[in-house]
Amino acid sequence: MFFRLGKYAAILSLLLLLSGCWSQINFDQLTVVSAIGLDLNKQGQLEVTVQLVNPTLPVAAGGGGQQRRAIATYAATGVTIESALEVIRKQAKKSLFFSQTKVILIGERLARQGMDDMMDFFWREPNQNFNSWIMVSRRPIKEVLTRSQELQAVAADEWKAYFKSKRYKPTSGGIQLYQFLPRLEQTSFQAAVPGMFLVNSTGSKNMIMEITDLAVFRNNKMVGWLNSEEAQIVSWLTELSSMGMFEIATKDIKSVMFDLDSIHMAISPVYVNGKLKMNVRMKTKASIKTSTELLDLSEKQTTDLLKKELSDALTASIEKTVYKLFRSYKSDVIGFGEAIHRRDAKSWKKMKNNWNEELAQIDVQTSISIEIVKSGLLIDGIIKKDDSR
Structure with missing residues (x-):
């Protein structure tokens, strides 16, 4: 009897020596989501686009190597945000890391249709960054996240810096996710979100975008725009x-x-x-x-x-x-x-x-x-x- 109890105790004590990382994901399985975009495609389906950060490749010996783009963009459609993201995970062959997400872009068509059915994802995602900045774009989100030309290699980093700048604060109207989500459900203080517009296209690949004006929401639907003076x-x-x-x-x-x-x-x-x-x-x-x-x-x-x-x-x-x-x-x-x-x-x-x-x-x-x-x-x-x- 005592021998059997001692054997069980010895087996249980071995559990203390086991690593606690069995349920963790290795770093090489993760990719950082710098920006996420929500839009409606031409068929009226929900389209989710993510801008993923690429780690920089080391330069090959002799200086002949090349560095790949700082970002990669993936898009997929789905009934919900999560179902579209599951397709993107399979495409990218990585787990998506949202704790460093800088910007959330919303297409104007989707914003005017209403967002009540899809905001649940942002409340439930355990690694959500509630300090992400929100914008509404008149251009298709996939196009913006793929073709935007900014001084910084990762466009979302440039947009975040813009909202944090004291100089542009009066007209930017910056709002973060932790403010935006409750105001979609409030009556006493509703949401107003900065807009993103195309200034010009520098060629077939790149676009110059401007953050200006303010998208006005009534509850969970966008109802119109304010110009830059009104936004101020x-x-x-x-x-x-x-x-x-x-x-x-x-x-x-x-x-x-x-x-x-x-x-x-x-x-x-x-x-x-x-x-x-x-x-x-x-x-x-x-x-x-x-x-x-x-x-x-x-x-x-x-x-x-x-x-x-x-x-x-x-x-x-x-x-x-x-x-x-x-x-x-x-x-x-x-x-x-x-x-x-x-x-x-x-x-x-x-x-x-x-x-x-x-x-x-x-x-x-x-x-x-x-x-x-x-x-x-x-x-x-x-x-x-x-x-x-």
């Missing part, structure tokens, strides 16, 4: 950016470009005679970047005129953007519903089920405070004083 307004309203460029042109001033900095914006719900309105308050510092006019900035009258013209132009742009979102698209991508929920949870509970329709009835009132700073060297009054000496 949305970035300010959502506090994604606190800087930007803004140009004014009036009958008195042909063109003045302002560099706006230290932008603070606040949106709040107010009731006027029982009607809900959105109050927008903006405070910013503005410096003149370029001007086609001779401006005497030593004169208070000139600076007051510039403040008024800039304030009027900003007010018009803000209200035009908000009304386009609320009345044309019936979409709340600036989080006004969230502001109501924080201020008055009971009122929000009553209106949230019909919020997309309620938006069309909301008026906007805007107040702007501007400080003009950094006038530069070309101040007419100072130049005259220097010349008189």
Whole structure:
């Protein structure tokens, strides 16, 4: 009896010496997915495209060797994302590693059709990178991921760097997967996604792409576009950016470009005679970047005129953007519903089920405070004083 128990104990103790890697995948079986694209093909089927990173080959002795392309692109159709990826795994003969995915591209046709049935994959994939950046493309996704020409060898690396750049933040409207997925299901704060457009084609193989404009979603469907100026307004309203460029042109001033900095914006719900309105308050510092006019900035009258013209132009742009979102698209991508929920949870509970329709009835009132700073060297009054000496 004791001999038998001792034998079993010895066998069990041998398990402690076994390696714990029996269920692991070797590195040479993995390939990194730098970008994944979702689109509809000509037959209306779901088409999944992945941009895979190729490890760099060593140069052969004598320097005569060649390095293969930094990326390889595979595409397949399927009823679901996972079924299409299974075909790609067989084509690539590798396991796909999503933890380093930089970008997720969505075709415009698919975005307008609705994405409710396929987002489940991104919630369930255990190695998903929720920091991936989202874009909507007007061009076929397979074409974009295969032919895009960027300075970096891997196009997705260039796109990620663009979204992280402070310079392009005001107009890029960057949104990451962890933000995008919940907003497809929210009513109080819906999704807006940067667009990718073809600038020109440098030949039969390469395309120059531009990240611009903003795709507006109502729940899980795309409903329209905002241009770059409107996208910048949305970035300010959502506090994604606190800087930007803004140009004014009036009958008195042909063109003045302002560099706006230290932008603070606040949106709040107010009731006027029982009607809900959105109050927008903006405070910013503005410096003149370029001007086609001779401006005497030593004169208070000139600076007051510039403040008024800039304030009027900003007010018009803000209200035009908000009304386009609320009345044309019936979409709340600036989080006004969230502001109501924080201020008055009971009122929000009553209106949230019909919020997309309620938006069309909301008026906007805007107040702007501007400080003009950094006038530069070309101040007419100072130049005259220097010349008189």
